[in-house]
Amino acid sequence: MTPDPVRRADAPTAHHGAPDTVDFFPPGLFEEDRQALIRLVREVGLDPEQRFILGRRTAAFEDLLRTALGAADVIACSSGTSALTLILSAMGIGADDEVIVPAFGCAPLAASVIRAGAVPVFADVRPDTLTIDPDRAERLVTARTRALMPAHMFSVMADMPRFVDLAARRDLRLVEDSAVAQGGTLRGVPAGLWGEAGVYSFVQVKTCGMPGEGAVITTRDQELGHRLRMLRNHGQRPGQRFVHHAVGVNSRFDEVQAAFQTHRFPGFADRLARRAEIAAHYTERFAPLAEHGVHPPVPDADGRCFYVYAVLAEERDALAAHLAQRGVATHVYYPRPLPEHRAFAPYARAGTHWPHASAAADRHLALPVHHLLTDAQVERVAEGVVSFVRGRARA
Incomplete structure (x- = not known):
């Protein structure tokens, strides 16, 4: 292997467990950024604005990702699970609707559909990539089917070109569960921008994880982005507090984490x-x-x-x-x-x-x-x- 561009093979590392253990979840994941994190906690905590959620740091982080991706909008929210539920709600998917999801994967694939009031329909996966099989998904489409929700699995992106085609042919919404895939690209298109909306999760072990809970929604549809911004904050439009245009939820992003993610992004x-x-x-x-x-x-x-x-x-x-x-x-x-x-x-x-x-x-x-x-x-x-x-x- 070529030398580690981040940490040399002979570089010292903190061992929180046995020195001869190769950790799966490394306890020192943010050790190199400790002083920056402490500084940012103090900076946000003592800021005269006293704005701890959805402030200018969150807006700056959203702008950073939107520019890097070439997306129409990036909307920060409280978790990947919340992000998927918000997308389905913003699309008007609910009672009596069906959403096709993979049979193998994380609980939010099904739970977000149920929370939105719809019914998850489980399609088998491909044996080689472990991602949802487009052919099996298409066989499950009925008159009640409203959306497809393929998910990228482990290190492999789903066959998104096939799902884009399937969604267009069968007049279905396409939600991309790209929670694990930030930084991935397929045929030159970033993960998160194949569907009408995608998500990135920032749980610490994700590729761009952080010491806390949070996520963003990515979309090429600016109008969908506007609705998602409203729904994540109790149905209030940005800059217009205590006026509720829809039944929304509390799915807001922390200012310390936004500043920390901006710090680590380079x-x-x-x-x-x-x-x-x-x-x-x-x-x-x-x-x-x-x-x-x-x-x-x-x-x-x-x-x-x-x-x-x-x-x-x-x-x-x-x-x-x-x-x-x-x-x-x-x-x-x-x-x-x-x-x-x-x-x-x-x-x-x-x-x-x-x-x-x-x-x-x-x-x-x-x-x-x-x-x-x-x-x-x-x-x-x-x-x-x-x-x-x-x-x-x-x-």
């Missing part, structure tokens, strides 16, 4: 490049392992976002245990398909099956890919996976 490209470098190294090392039951993500560099690097392993639990014995932390994100959860099972169509989603739930294992990993740690993770396969082959 380093985002380097942090993302480091993740991409690590992912490329893993894929190169793991490509020969597919015939032995450990499958890396498909190697196409287009449409990659490097939030999470996940392999599919036929002996997933044994591989996780093998890596844990070597001090490498791993993570299983979604141990069962969404329609198999008690919360969402009532919305699953009787007799429907999701074989690829079930296989993904049983086999996926996420490996450390954050930008603070040294080259030595990356090689340790890679060698741990390779040694597991070698051991199985010898047995």
Whole structure:
């Protein structure tokens, strides 16, 4: 591997756990920005404006992202889940409407639809990318279907060109759950700008995460942006307090976090490049392992976002245990398909099956890919996976 552009292999790092552990969620993620964060807390707290939410710092952060993306609007809000619900509400999707979502993924995919008053319809995913299968989604379209909500999964963007075509042919709204994909592009189009609206989540482990909760909505539709700004703040239009034009919610953004995200944004490209470098190294090392039951993500560099690097392993639990014995932390994100959860099972169509989603739930294992990993740690993770396969082959 080439030298780490963010942290050299011999650079010191704080160890909050055992010194020989490769963390999956690094506790020192914001250590380099500690003094800046302390300064910003004091700056916002003592600002004569005493404006702690949706102030000029939030507006500046929105402007920064809008310019960087070439979007019509970027709307900061309280979380990715809230962002998805706001989008559906702004589109007028509600009672008796159906929204097609992936059967494999995070709870907000279904929960946001239900919170908007609509019904989630679960489509199976592709076995190679783990993203929603456009063909299976189209077979689920009915007269009640109002929207498609494809989601990017781990390090791979969904097949958005197919979904753009499907939405146009069937006269459907297109919501892009790009929460994990900030910085990703597909065919030159940034994640978040393929649909009518997309989202980026800023939970700390995301590619542009922060020490708190928050998200933004991205859109090419300025009118939709205006409505979203109103709905996120109790139905009030910007600059017009206590006049409510619609039933909105409290989904507002924190000024300290906005200032902190603006401070860290210049380093985002380097942090993302480091993740991409690590992912490329893993894929190169793991490509020969597919015939032995450990499958890396498909190697196409287009449409990659490097939030999470996940392999599919036929002996997933044994591989996780093998890596844990070597001090490498791993993570299983979604141990069962969404329609198999008690919360969402009532919305699953009787007799429907999701074989690829079930296989993904049983086999996926996420490996450390954050930008603070040294080259030595990356090689340790890679060698741990390779040694597991070698051991199985010898047995």
